[in-house]
Structures are given as structure tokens and as C-alpha cells.
Amino acid sequence: MERLRERPAPASAVVGAPDNEDRVELHSLGTGRRPRAALAVGTAAALGTAERYAVHSAIALLTLTTERSRSLHAAEQRIGAAVLRMLLAGESDHARAVAGDLYGALLDAPFRLILAESASASAARAHADRHARVAPTKRSPAAVAVPETNGDPLGGLAEIVESAAARSGESVLLVPDGERLVVLAVDGGAAVAACGEYAAALEAARAATREQPVTDEDELVVGLSAPAGPIAAGAAYKQAEQALSVARRRGRFLVEHEELAAGSVLPLLADDAVRAFADGLLRALREHDATGRGDLVASLRAWLSRHGQWDAAAADLGVHRHTLRYRMRRVEEILGRSLDDPDVRMELWLALKTTAAAGE
Template sequence: MPPTLASLVHHSALKLTVRAGGDRLDVPVRWAHVSELADPVPYMEGGELLLITALQLDAEDAEAMRRYVKRLVGAGVVGLGFAVGVNYADIPKAVVEAAQHEGLPLLEVPRRTPFLAISKAVSAAIAADQYRAVTAGFAAQRELTRQALSDGPEGLLAALASQVDGWAALYDASGAVVATAPEWAGRRAARLTADVERLRERPAPASAVVGAGGGDDDGERDRVELHSLGTGRRPRAALAVGTAATLGTAERYALHSAIALLTLTTERSRSLQAAEQRIGAAVLRMLLAGEPDHARAVAGDLYGELLDAPYRIVVAESASPPAGATAPEGKASRPTAGALVAADTNGDPLGGLTECLESAAARAGEAVLVVPEGERLVVLAVDGGAAVGACEEFAAALEGARAEASASSAVPGSASGSGSSGSSGSSGSSVSSGYSGHSGDEDELVVGMSGPAGPIAAAAAYKQAEQALSVARRRGRVLVGHEQLAAGSVVPLLADDAVRAFADGLLRPLYAHDATGRGDLVASLRAWLSRHGQWDAAAADLGVHRHTLRYRMRRVEEILGRSLDDPDVRMELWLALKTTAAVGE
């Protein structure tokens, strides 16, 4: 610890005598300073032992001494050393009484003790304290390194908590608590979720000092330091360290060592990440090629367990709207998921989804295979596992934010409606302003998820995911699962350009006929098909005689050159009518 007044008094070579404030000698001394100025306060920083001979002071004036000592105390001076035998044979009573009144320790310096000796003693003690701190820091670094190598992050946290006499917690990239030391610190660490989230929004490295005071359950207030871990713009993890007081030099060394070691642990090298991605891509290619045995051999321990249970394939794309696409005049452009996650993923929704899935899988101790393919992401995740659940939650959050932003942009006079970004104190306004003047530069996240599958059905599962992705894009949804296609209607699948072109070509002659005003063949055909060819029921729906309807159906056959007795023809006409109706809606 740094030198104190008590340690100086006990220094045998200095021969100092306590004349006042003997109960306050444990205060640390930052420096020893000599000043004969009548007012040295402007040159004080606090924590000094001031040494004087009272050369320019009327040390016997009680009022002047009270003012002098009071100003010293106000400036943070921790002690006053008065040399006797120079200007005064003894310390004047006025100085002693003023020191006693203000509670300022007063030390008598004998004539044979030069001020330089006191300054050297303080300097040597400070240097020794710094050396001890550095030595302790190196020892802590060795211990932290040993724990990190033998027991991983958990062992490192335990060693760090011991070094700082407090607690430590590690958070993953999503802000969830991964490990704490001691175990009882879990509740305190969980209270810092919002603070960790705010820290993650800042480029790494970043730090903050917050309070994680307990409630009635522990009755303590901690000083907590938060530090981001990582070398990229997006921190991959965060460290929290809680202590009862400000960290000392040795504790600070230990903390910095822990930050470096945890960064190395959590921020894997680029080459290792690239190697794992290549293995994952190879496993995926083999599965899609119908070679599950080879895929399992290549997967090894890295992804092997993923192939031992049913899994789902997720295909995600960051697809921009068509170039030059603009919102209809007078309407706000539809909010994109890319803008919704911009604050949390720096405009990279695929990166945000990857981070979310990998963090969830890591917390659950399950494998997940993530393969980036340009603007597409392919994921193999355990069916019913944490990664699949995280994907659904991620999409649901974006859907909810999109709906909220759409509602905000519809408010008259809002930023989106006026085409200006605007600014408002509310979060809703700030979200909606992110979509005003949307020009297609921001990416929109679209996700398709397969049903449960096994290694031998990977190709089919991939096809399911792609079909679900296509439907999600057409519906304007963030996520569509294969089950939703099976349980829903086939009509949304008709919104394909090729299907629409076929429908338009098939029905164009009927629309051309109706445009001349010589009959309503399209409506009559729709009514007749919807009534399964029942003449009376269809005629009643149209409000015409059944013979009129029979005539119109003969005209349909003549114009199209097809027989309505053919079930394939009826099916094609019905689907064509549904397709044009869907486009009209």
C-alpha cells in the first residue's frame, strides 16, 4: 500500500513527532511538498504532506492560522510538517490549536531532519508500493494464464475474483451471462443485462463503470466495471468485475491481464474460423449430395453430434428490394428488417442472425453449423434446440418491430410520411425515421426453415427451406417454416412470375371478350367452377337463368378451344382465376 503519515512517523531516521491529529495518521500520502507561500493552495492536488518553516507566516496569529489550516484541509492536504529550530524554536500554540480544530495531522520536524529526507522517504515508499503492485500484477498474470489454460474461462474468472477481492462475470455476444465467480454473483451479474447491451452498441474496446447494487436480498452496493472483449467493431463478449472499492494498481494489472486472456479465448483467430467454416461447408455439400456417411466422417467432433439427431435447415438471405423501386406517392416505404437491426448488427442482419444462433447454441452446449454463401446463410441446427428457438425469437422480434415502425410511419406528419428523417425524443420516431426515403440500400432479412430431417433427407430439407424462403419473400415475412406451407393454402405459392404469366395468357381471350361488353364470361366461369359445375346454384349466384349460364360456358369453350368436361382444364382455369385474384388483391 502507499506510504501513510503513520509509516513516516514510525520511520526511525526521520524522528517525527505527532503534535495533532494522531487519530488520522492512516491516510495515504501521495507526495511531500515544500512551500513557504502564504497561500500554497493553488499548487496543491490533494493528498500531500506540506512541509513548512513558517518563513512567511505569522504562526502566532491564531485567526490567521485557523484560516491557513482550514484552506489546507479544503485543498485535500493530508498533513502539515512544521520544522522547529529554524524560524520558531517550537511549533506555535496557534498552529497546534488550528490543526486540532480542523482535524489536520501536525508533525514536528526536528532541525536535524532535512525536508529532503522526508521527500526521499515518501518517494521511496511510493516506488516500493508501485514495484509491489507490478510484481503482484505479474504474479496475477501468471496465475490467470495458468487457470485459463487448465480450466478455461471459468477458472480464469475464479482467479480474477480472488485477485480483486470481489466477483467477476462473463457475458456472451448476446449479453447473456455465461459464467460467474463466485457462483453467488450470478444474480448480480444478471442485473447488468441492460448495461451490457448498451456497452455492446459501442465499438470495441469499450468500458463503463456502473452500479450493481443489491436489493434487500444482499444489502450491498458494488462498484462494477464493464469491459468489452474483442478486436472487431462488434464485441464478442463482455467482462464485469464487481468490487466494494476502486481497484488498486495490482488489481488493475490483474484485470487488464484477464481482459487480454479472455479476448484471446473468445476472439478466435481468423484462420481458425475460416477452417471451421470450410469444414462446415464441406459437410453441407456432402449431405446435399446424398453422402451422409462421408459427411459424418468429415464432421468429426466439431459437427458430428448434429447429425445424430433430427435437425432443421435454415436458409436466410439479405435481399435488397429491386433497384429503382420506390414507394407509391403519398405512402411511406415499407420498413425493412435490415434497418430494424441496424443498431444491433451495424446494418448486417445476416451477421446479427449468425451471432444470435451461435450464442444460443453455445449457451445450450449444442452444435450448430453456419455456412455463409455470399448474400445467403445456410444453417443446420438441432430440431427443437436453442438455435432454432433463437432463430424464431429473432424473427418474431423483427416482425414486431416492423409492425410498430409501420404504425409509426402511418401517423400524419411523421418523419416517414414527410420524407424527412426528423428527430424526436421517442424511440418510435427514431425507428420510423430509419425507413423514410428508403431507396433499397438497406438489406431485408428473409428466412426459410425446413421441417425436421435426418442426414439422408438433407437435400429434401434444403428444398423445403428454399420453398419457405421464397414464400416468406413474397408474403413480406421475416420467417416462414415448412409446416406453415403444409398447413396453409397453396394460393400464396401461385404468386410466381411464371405462374402469373401462364394465368394471364390463359384468361386473356376471356378478358378481351368481356371488354367488348358482350357478356361476363370471367365472372360466370368463376361462379360455375366454385359451385363444382352445379348450374342452378351458380346461376343463382350470378342472378341469371341457368340457360344463360350454359350459353356462356359454351362461349368459354369456343374462345379457349378447350373442353370444360376435362378435369385438368377446370383445374388450370381455377388456379388461373385464383392467381389473377391474388394479384388483384
């Protein structure tokens, strides 16, 4: 089959000797340079004239059906792309009118927006970003087969999602967008579950082989929005982008936006840009402490952790409160910023947390 697919249609191949009872003929279907289907005919001997005529008739009919299916699928994709553009532009009424019976059921219920990139494209995007500025299931990940993607991870994911939706009778909207795939799928439905199971299977496979964060060309990075409706499609797209960005930085296959909202902001500080900001903000204080003229960084951390309560912070440090007041004035003088400003206190606290997480 693989060899036959590499040959332009029409093409055929025979498996087995002419006198072999397991003789099989393969005939490619379609008119494209790379057919996607084939007809397999098993016989006990070479085909006769009437049999050959019947096979050729079947090939012609199946090719016509295949080409019509491709044309219909391409038309559906164009409609889906138009519906998505309208939703993201805030034109939900127009989107619903265009969706009709094809995608109307999808817009009548809460949906999830899935944004996927190949790992190689995601790594390139993360590199550019640095220099420029799924619902859990009870099914065991080991029971989910990781399909071959033949270098097309987005196509593999699309096939998995479409197959799951077709089996359950759900509507699903898939729009290829350059190096990305955008998917609208019913919240809590089979398509979303299949996406989550696929990501879990990839995670399990990587853990079993102790691979490093996502780099393989056959792997994916996926961001999943919270449940949304047509009016909030734009917000859902932003949520999926944010989740995708976090998945990219953490070396994860899939991150849900709800996971970020329910978690802590501190893991998000493990970023080169944030680290550079924190190091720059605290550098002058660290250089002062290195001279042995006081412990301004530790004093600042104690004072901020006690919400500016002088006595409590001084007790934590084992110094007099007047000593602590003097140190905080020195912090203001060195930084040239007022600790009365809540934004300054917030930035300093995040800088301290960032460097603490890095073990500095």
C-alpha cells in the first residue's frame, strides 16, 4: 500500500505469485499525484476478461466517489473557515446563518476551542517570542494507541478528532491555519475527549522512554480553551493561545486554560524574560549586600512578606524596627523608587519569588 501511494494514479500492484491462492491485486483510487485509497481484490488466480472488466468498472465508480468526497470535504472546510472568521470577528449571528445545518448544532451548545501546533513549529515560535519581546478521562493512557503521523502531526490529530466526532454523531469544525490547526468541538464530547486521550498517550509514551521535552517532528503542542459560546469565541481563542504558550514553555503536550486559572501564577515566572527582569531589578541591591554593608534583599523580602508590618518583619530578621526602617529607606534610595507604590511592591515581590524559585 505504501509503495502504491508513492506512484501517480492510476497504478496497480500484485502481491503473490500467479498460481498462489493468496494472490491480491491492489489498484489506486483517485486522480491526484498521491492517492489516498486503494481497491484490494483477492483471487485464487489471475483475473479473466469479465472479472477484469468488473474490477475496472469498480475502480471508475470508486474513483468518482472518492473525488466527490474530497470536493465535498474541501467545500465543508471553506464553510468552516468562514464560520470561524465570523465568530472571531464577533459576528455570531452571521456565523450561525452561514453554519446552517452543517455546524449549527455545534454553535447551539457550549464548545471548546482547540489550538494545535506541531512541536517543531511551536519551538520555532517560542524562539522567535524570546527574541522579539482537554478534559481528563478515566481511560488509561496506555490503552490509547499513538498513531503514525508520517511527519504530519496536525493531520494525525485532525483524523483522530474527526473520527471520534463521526462515531458519536457530533459536529466538529476543523480549520487548518498555516502551521496551526483550529478546532471547535462540543464541550464534554467525544472529540475533546479524544484530543485529551491522544495527548495523554503521547505523555505516557514519552515517560516510558524518558524522552526530553517536546522536540519530535511527529509530536504536538495543544492549548484548550474553557467552555464558551458563539459570542465568546474571540475570548476562547485567546484562552487557547495562552494555554498553548504555557504548554510550549513547559514542554507539555496539552494544557487547558482552566488548569491555569485554577493554579498558581508562580510557575509562569519560569521564563527567560521574567528572569532577566528580576535579575536586573534586584542587581543593585545584591551588589550593595555583597559589600557587607547590610542585608537589604533579605530585609525587603521579610518586610514584603509581612505586608509592611515593621515589628513583625523586624522580629523575623532579629533586628530593631528602626534598623529595618533604615534599610527600607536605603532600598528606596538605591532603586530610586518608592515602596509606598503598590506596583513597585508587586514587582519587587515577583522578582524575589522568581529568583527564589531559581535557587538564587
